[in-house]
Amino acid sequence: MDDEDSLDLGCQVLPWISNQAILIGKQTRNKVYGTLGCELFVLSQQVESISETTTPRQKLLKIFEIVNRACSRSQNEAERYRALKRIRTYKDSTSKVRETVIKETQENLVYFVQQSPEYHTLLRLIRDCFTVDETEPLYMEEGYQDDGDIGYPGHLNETLYTQLQIYVTCQCRTGHLEWTRLRLGTDSQNGNEDVSFELVFKANYSPPIHSQAFVQWKESVVIVPRRTDIEKRKKAGFAISPREPSSPNQNRSGVTQRMRRLELGEFCKLINDRLGNPVQLYVQSNVLKVIEPPNPNPCRGICPHEGLSLGQWLEKIPHISKKGKSHLAYTIAKSVWQYYNSPWMITPWTHESIQLLNEGTGLTDQGKPHPYLTTKLVRAIVKSRDSYYASDLMHQYPHILALGILLIEIAVKQPLTYEECPHPLSETAINDYYTWAWTTAHRCNLKHTVHSLYEEAVNNCLNPELFSGYSIQQSREVDEIRARQNALYEKIVVPLKRLSDAYRDDWDIQSLPTTNITETISFQDISEKTTPTSDSPLPANFTIAIFCALPLEVDAVSVLFDGIFQDSTLYQNAPGDSNTYTLGRIGRHLAVLIHLPGMGKSVASQAASSVRATYPNIKLGLVVGICGGVPYKKGRAEILLGDIVVSDGIVQHDFGRRVPGAFLRKTSVADEIGRPNVAIRGFLSKIKAKMVRERVDSNVEKYLQAINQTLGNDTARYPGVEQDELFQSTCRHKHHDPVACISCAHSSNSTVCDEVFDLSCHELKCPKDKLVQRKRLQTALAQGHAPPSTIHLGLIASGDTVMKSGQDRDLIAMQENVIAFEMEGVGVWDSLPCLVVKGVCDYADSHKNKIWQPYAAATGAACMKALLDEWTF
Incomplete structure (x- = not known):
């Protein structure tokens, strides 16, 4: 099919596809589909005029290719525009196939809008068609194997390193070699361009405190007062020609006339220059030259505060959107490809060797974080080792495995700790790192955490046979390295490039505060964590529903949201849904917090039955808050106030018959609520594993501290061992x-x-003589600290009756084997796959009081988030 036929095909089917998108919008009450339908319709009316010039015609063809993919999820279509041709054939047909085509097209459009990164690309391309500039290059996407990228002159990385080895050698105490930061970037190069590098070096001098300077061209002077000295970081620009000029008269914009050879020892002087003169260097014929005077064009500066390692940054940053994760991952992956097997990769890159420096945006004390490689230049001749050949290794390519680990850490926003892998990524430890990476990647479901393209890149990093077919025995080593680089680009960089290009206009990464950067950053206030509308997920993306009945329960849960979504146009309740929601992100999950209008199973049941009308893909309901605990039972651990109970089943204890002198609970098969589904049973089995349980317990303590710190005024503090009083049930x-x-x-x-x-x-x-002695409390008193909150799994009794009788509590606990009493779980259980996660605030007896409620609500909320860290369905 030639271009003319393709344009004609597009004109015929775009109005019909537009109509299907608008119908979806009407059915779902979602304006996103209406926007897509309107854009496609307007475009269909302008195809003839737009296609008169070359560049718009090419963009139109690109649009039709994306629309074809939007209407069919098939990834291996042998015939070009197969989906569009099928639509053209049956859109006006009277056969039953037409109904099938309508249904499939609508389903595929929903998937495209919700899941495909090409949705944003399509809208941008459509708008570009109406404001096109003939001088702009065609936006590339499919394949992404442009000559500029594949032809990157990688040998220049070694040239730069060698020159720095020679010229940075000095005897000063500043330590330029020990403090070198190489800026990682994604700029494409072609074979005719100079290849640019930007590095940041440490400089040191002691001018008067009031003397400060900031020079913007390819260097930044950052003033950080420390006692009587001032420390300076200087950014230097390097350019290296991949080939020499074809004739002596050829020059590069007059730069040749301004270059002179840099003398040995002069580099140190340039970096330590207190006047802050711009630094521009050029490598020509393996000779390092300085350009004087340098170009006056401004470039990125560095914001005046310390940077953080990638690991520290991931732990402290409040939220990273999928866009931010994709762009950061692509930047690092492409840099690994560019510097592969060069001296810059003497050791595998980790979250410690990559640092985030804030680059100035022109606004005072504001900037955006950008990754830099932290490296110590060595004076000896070095060679990167890109593979291990021991026979017992599960993965033999350390740099590729390290890249996969970095991508996983970015996706889950959690760095690999030394407790998990205490040794450096060496030949003897690579199996441990591979096991962690493989387990974490599959546990975290990267397809939903970021995107399927991201998951594809990670899986390829973890594929031990990524470079299969390229062995040293079959070719020269230099050819093998080049083949590995090509495979690295095609299988890892390209998927991330496709994803990043779909989000290319928006990093959407929240910068850390510019003051007191070394202090621990607490969870921000809800109003400060509001996520921009541009990154707001669709209602269908939310998978977790959290039910809270009391304001103090809501307060504790809300603190643990990593981001809040507020869009009154996008998030409107479906007809018949009267719930009140708070929407946000908790870890890698999108969650809806449902504010119940009261306590009890009836209000919980109504809320649970309505939530899926607005948020159809809820996979797990969590009833979070406070409850009464059964203090002890034969064969079970003691339950103390402040402990947490997690349900592995629900018993409706007040559902039955009242007969003279007794209450008989219904226990027939028809009256039973039933056990959790397979996914929840498997999850609970996982939580019982020792290593997982230890990780959950650790996270509970961490989140509990965050709640207490954020709420302040000791709102959620532990009330004290002396306040934990259990009276005999007859008292x-x-x-x-x-x-x-x-x-x-x-x-x-x-x-x-x-x-x-x-x-x-x-x-x-x-009477104090009626108090029951608790072993855990006595141990805590002897050790001088509060007993840690313990998680107890078991049956939970639920009903509208508030349990305030120690004797009835013990009787029901003996008959039903329950460990706690609460009031909302039974209402949610029948409507959603459900877990009850509640902190114990009393012993369900007549001595019930409210002293422990804030702390119990906090422990329940902390446990909820710790469990969601492990939930992968």
Whole structure:
């Protein structure tokens, strides 16, 4: 099919496809589909006029290719425009095939809008067609194997390193070699361009405190007062020609006339120049030259505060969008390809060797983080070792495995710790690193955490046979390295490039505060964590529903959101859904927090049955908050106030028959609520594993500290061991002094006065000799610290009846084998796959009080987030 036929095909089918997108928008009440439909319709009316010039015609053809993919999820179509041709054939047909085509097209368009990074690319290309500039190059996407990238002159990396080895050698104490930062970038090069490098060196001098300078052309002077000295970082620009000029008269914009050879020892002087003169260097015929005067064109500066390693940055940054993750991953992956097997990769790159420096945006104290390689130049001749050949290795390419680990860390926003892999990534430790990477990648479901293209790149990094077919025995080593670079580009860089290009206009990474950067950054206030509308996910992307009945439960959960989405136009309730929501991100999950209008199973049931009308892809419901605990049971660990209970089943304890003198709970098969589904049972089995449980316990403590720090005023602090009082089940909460109340004090009276419900045990003088001794509390008192919150898995009793009787509590616990009592879980259980995660605030007896409620709500919320860290479905 030639171009004319392709344009004609597009004109015929675009209005029909536009109509299908608009219909989806009407059905889902989602304006995103309406926008797509309108854009396609307008374009269909302008195809003839737009296609009169070459560049717009090429963009139109590119649009039709993307639309063809949007209408068919098939990845291996032998015939070009197969989906569009099928639509043209059947769109006006009266056969049953037409209905099938409509259904498939609508399903594919929904998938395209929700899942494909090409959706944003399509909208941008359509808009470009109406504001096209003939001088602009055609936007490339499919294949991405342009000559500029594949032809990158990699030998120049070694040339740069060699020159720095010679000229940076000096005897000063500043330590330029020990503090070298190489800027990692994604700029494409072609065979005719100079290849540019930007490096940051440490410089040191001691001018008066009031003397400060900031020079912008390819260098930055950063002033950080430290006692009486000032430390300076200087950014220098390097350019290397991949080939010499074809004639002596050829020059590069007059630069040749301004170059002179850099003398030995002069490099140190340039870097330490207190006047902050711009530094521009050029490597010509393996000779390092300085350009004087340098170009006055401004370039990136460095913001005046310390950078962070990638590992530290991932831990401290509040939120990274999928766009930000994609662009950062692509920047690092392409740099690994560019510097592969060069001296810059003497050791594999890790989150410690990559540093995020904030580059100035022109606004005071503002910037965007950009990755730099931290390296110590060595004076000896060095050679990168790109493979290990031991027979027992699961992965023999350390640099590629290290790249895969970096991509995983970025995706999950959590660096690999030394506790998990305590040794450097060497030949003896590579199996441990591979095991961690493989396990983490498959546990975290990168397809949903970022995108399927991202997952593809990571899987290729972890593929031990990525370079199969290229062995030293079959070719020269230099040819093998080149073949590996090509495979690295095609199988790892290209998928990330496709994803990054779809998001290329927006990093959307929140910068860290510019003051007190070395201090621990706490969770931000909800209003400060609001995510921009441009990155707001669609309602269909939310998979977790969290139910809270009390404001104190909401407060604890809200603190742990890593980002909040607020878009009144995008997030509108479906008809019949009266729930009130807070939308946000918790770790790698998109979650809806449902504010229940009250307590009890009926309000919870109504909320659970409505949520999927607006958010159809909810996979897990979490009932989070506070509950009453069963303090002890034969064969079980003690449950203390502040502990957490997690349900592996629900018992509706107040559903049954009242007969004379007794209440009989219904236990027939028809009346049983049932056990959790297979996914939740498997998840609970995983949580019981020792290593996972230890990780969850550690995260609970971390999130609990974050809640307490953010809420402030000791709102969620541990009340104290002395406040954890368990009375014998027969000991009633009542007046024990006959003078205070004769009715309560009468031993044969089964009722108490109304006054006791407002009085504490101290005020009522509940007898201390009726307290039950707890081993865990005694141990904590002996050791001088509060007992850590313990997670207990078991059946939970749920119902509308508030349990305030120690004797009834023990009777039901014995009959039903439950470990806690709460009021909302049974309402959610039938509508959604569900877990109840609650902190124990009392012992479900008559001595119930509210002292422990804030702390118990915090422990329940902290456990919820720790469990979501492990949830991968």
